[in-house]
Amino acid sequence: MRVLAALSGGVDSAVAAARAVDAGHDVVGVHMALSRSRAQHRNGSRGCCSIEDASDARRAADVLGIPYYVWDLSEEFEDTVVADFLSEYAAGRTPNPCVRCNQHIKFDALLDRGLALGFDAVATGHYARIVDVPDAEGGARRELHRAEDAAKDQSYVLAVMGADRLARSMFPLGDAASKDEVRAEAAERGLSVSVKPDSYDICFVADGDTQGFLRERLGAAPGEVVDADGDVVGEHDGAYAYTVGQRRGLGLNRPAADGKPRYVLEVDPAANRVVVGPSELLSVTEISAGEVTWLAEDVPAGEWTEVSVQVRAHGDPVPARVLLQDGRLFTELASPLRGIAPGQSIVVYQGSRVLGQGNIVKAGRGAALSRA
Structure with missing residues (x-):
């Protein structure tokens, strides 16, 4: 060839x-x-x-x-x-x-x-x-x-x-x-x-400063950091610089009432607001994804399939079941995962085989995601 x-x-x-x-x-x-x-x-x-x-x-x-x-x-x-x-x-x-x-x-x-x-x-x-x-x-x-x-x-x-x-x-x-x-x-x-050493990090952000790159390209956009109750606990220069699950660099004005660390729970670009809260609120059991690429034509759509899924490039696979329906991928996790952010890829495996992937749209707990 x-x-x-x-x-x-x-x-x-x-x-x-x-x-x-x-x-x-x-x-x-x-x-x-x-x-x-x-x-x-x-x-x-x-x-x-x-x-x-x-x-x-x-x-x-x-x-x-x-x-x-x-x-x-x-x-x-x-x-x-x-x-x-x-x-x-x-x-x-x-x-x-x-x-x-x-x-x-x-x-x-x-x-x-x-x-x-x-x-x-x-x-x-x-x-x-x-x-x-x-x-x-x-x-x-x-x-x-x-x-x-x-x-x-x-x-x-x-x-x-x-x-x-x-x-x-x-x-x-x-x-x-x-x-x-x-x-x-x-x-x-x-x-x-x-x-030769391996390359790592984002290739077009050679100095590793992702927030600086975003700020340079997107400009400053000051806004509020709020807790899960809506109370203002800090300020930011751009909501785009935060991601779900982030703990460091939040710039909070005061600690949580219980003294425990707070994490980014949500990034709301429409309101230019970052929502923070305790780690337990990061755990999800259901994930929905769009822009699905499916490689396994022999695996029927419209039926729940026992699989494992991976949500980070170097993350561990976790047991789950998935449903491919109307171009969307729905996942029910066997055990909760933390820090799942919209925009991440979720990749579906059966053993070592890749069945497909999708871009995460929403993650939640219990029956939080509608399959209508």
Whole structure:
């Protein structure tokens, strides 16, 4: 197959491309330039897609002996991932930009361009597995599964890709036992990125100051911080800088009557108000989600299904049951979860298999969510 290998400049994508070459595919490397600042430099382990990353990707391609190109996707990235990030926070929700980047950039813009140029698939350094399961008609059903290495599993941020994108994707690192194994393999192949630190945090907020980034882009918008009874207990510079479950940086004028810590319970952008309260009010047992991407056509809609769900990229899965109905995903948790914020992704699993995902719209307790 003709395979387009996404080279980020890190060790994972380099080894993934190398494994695609070893498998006999005709591989071409491409680095996605996502920053509008061509002079952007990497800040330690923070950020990605910098000028250093592009150089590292080129060196990896040279070692592998594959053609290498840089594609400028900065406009698409700004108009989709960054714009979505800002609009979601402005609306009082908590987005995951890595999910949006995989959806709009790596498996929309990149794959679509690759297919238009005659490539058959895109290979990335994500830690996840693709399993082809034979069906009754003699064909195969393609499934997305967790990676062999649970500590590095990235299936959570890939669930949004959809069945059509999954059919054109390759994740050569899905069966890697550990990140140490991948680094050792990179060193054996002579790839200098074998010792490069992993990037973390939000790539376009390289200094890690998310609140500062939001304030710079959205501007100051002073308002009140109130308790669950509506009493004013503090002030804020912008409700968008708060997220459900947050404890630190609340800037409260006085402690709670019982002396216990208070947490953000709700962000109300319409009233420009942040509601805080005790931790017990954060616990929810029901979640409803929209913008559903469902990968499991063999799992019938309209019926409750026993599953596990994950609501954070590095969170633990919890037992639950879900109902897919009229394009919405309803979840009843076997035990309460805390700090569930609108805008987060909820990903549904059966064992290691990803069934689908949705964007959380509302969370509550008991019969708080209507399925009408």
